[in-house]
């Protein structure tokens with residue numbers, strides 16, 4: 572059976588060139604990057620070079636890049652680290668209601684454990700944060716604004732430059748979860764006025780378990796992983812050399828092919844959306860119609876459940892995911908779609924298709940042949956219909 576992977580916002584395959592770049596650091600140049608002999612120095616050199624590549628991609632210096640185990644750790648570091656280091660300055664932070672759980676949960680943690688107040692900004696129907704509401708939420712004791720660059724469920728892109736300007740004017744640190752953006756759009760941390768941002772290797776054809784945080788010089792942050800003097804004393808632990816090398820290679824390739832990939836993805840998602848629209852009634856696009864990652868289509872199908880669609884699509888070899896997260900056995904509608912004012916039944920009826928560069932037009936034609944009959948079948952069985 573054909574296998575069509577349409578869940579690239581969840582994870583991506585490792586690109587062959589990336590894997591090939593990593594292999595020598597597992598079996599040949601496997602020295603510890605902190606060791607003084609030449610094999611260690613070879614690993615050190617590879618890490619330095621990778622840091623340079625990522626710094627360059629972001630328009631900053633290598634020394635501002637801290638490698639982490641992924642996006643989750645980078646987000647935790649930014650939020651808890653800033654909170655811990657600035658307790659005396661204030662205990663209020665502002666985020667949005669559509670963040671990834673890797674931002675929302677650290678926020679809940681500092682509310683509970685450190686007595687912080689957290690403002691969760693609402694979003695409009697298209698998933699955009701309102702900068703006027705952000706301005707209104709700022710208090711004397713606000714120390715951090717953390718708002719994601721692009722949303723993983725809908726792809727909606729936030730007005731990052733406007734947000735950072737507000738943060739700057741009020742002398743508040745600005746962090747942005749940029750996991751979904753790296754390699755898909757240019758990110759210039761200087762131009763965008765970003766103080767910290769989080770990245771993950773496996774969302775751009777790199778390996779899992781490696782990520783990074785950009786940390787502007789002078790930002791006061793408390794490390795929470797203590798041990799050796801790695802990563803400028805900010806994050807202890809033996810460097811994941813193969814992971815770091817693979818991550819940097821993935822960034823290099825993504826930047827090399829950015830325009831080509833973007834055009835390709837735009838074409839695929841346009842075809843898919845228009846095709847489904849032609850075949851099916853009562854389907855709705857969730858997210859901003861233009862200010863959106865070109866890879867992402869989040870669609871609500873009225874009268875049916877996302878979960879049963881995903882299972883039926885899978886039987887035809889199509890991998891997509893629901894907007895809803897399965898929490899402790901109960902199926903709750905997505906907090907992102909709910910925050911956008913999507914009704915519970917329409918949120919339950921959503922499916923996210925996230926395309927990657929290896930998807931083809933044939934994949935779209937296959938989906939357009941297989942998906943509508945599944946939707947019609949499920950609608951026939953639906954008590955809501």
Ligand SMILES: *Cc1c(COP(=O)(O)O)cnc(C)c1O
Nearest residue numbers: 641642643671673723750751771
């Ligand atoms: C995947 C993802 C994360 C988590 O990154 P990991 O490397 O898997 O820990 C965080 N934020 C967003 C927006 C994501 O899409």
